[in-house]
Amino acid sequence: MSQRDATPNHDTRLLLLNAAWRAALGLYHCDDRPDGDPGDARRRFLRRKPCHLLAPSECEAAWHLAVGIVQASHSFRRSRCGTLPPRASRRYELHHALALQLETDFPEATPLLVARGCQLLKSYWDR
Numbered sequence: 001m002s003q004r005d006a007t008p009n010h011d012t013r014l015l016l017l018n019a020a021w022r023a024a025l026g027l028y029h030c031d032d033r034p035d036g037d038p039g040d041a042r043r044r045f046l047r048r049k050p051c052h053l054l055a056p057s058e059c060e061a062a063w064h065l066a067v068g069i070v071q072a073s074h075s076f077r078r079s080r081c082g083t084l085p086p087r088a089s090r091r092y093e094l095h096h097a098l099a100l101q102l103e104t105d106f107p108e109a110t111p112l113l114v115a116r117g118c119q120l121l122k123s124y125w126d127r
Contacts (some may be wrong), residue, residue, distance in 0.1 A: 023063070028071060072117065081124075
């Protein structure tokens with residue numbers, strides 16, 4: 001039985017989601033336009049260790065999901081947030097609205113990736 005045939009545990013999936021998020025975030029630094037070649041970034045991601053432990057389709061799905069959430073978070077920030085950091089109560093409203101949008105647009109997303117999308121919004125304000 002190969003490593004890919006074994007049922008992956010929770011830690012392996014968590015490593016995969018974290019790796020996908022970091023790779024997507026590195027590709028889309030401050031906008032929803034890629035800073036590099038998306039195909040090259042995808043190939044580099046698929047060579048990472050968590051992808052060797054899981055099925056290729058699961059790795060591809062994690063990559064596309066993370067990229068979509070990063071793009072949606074940047075798009076939300078540009079369309080719904082001003083250039084100045086909002087008041088604390090408005091931050092909560094914007095985080096909640098983004099979380100609802102991400103859960104609607106990406107029903108297969110894990111709570112981890114939705115939370116990471118909201119953290120991306122917060123990191124923009126805290127610069």
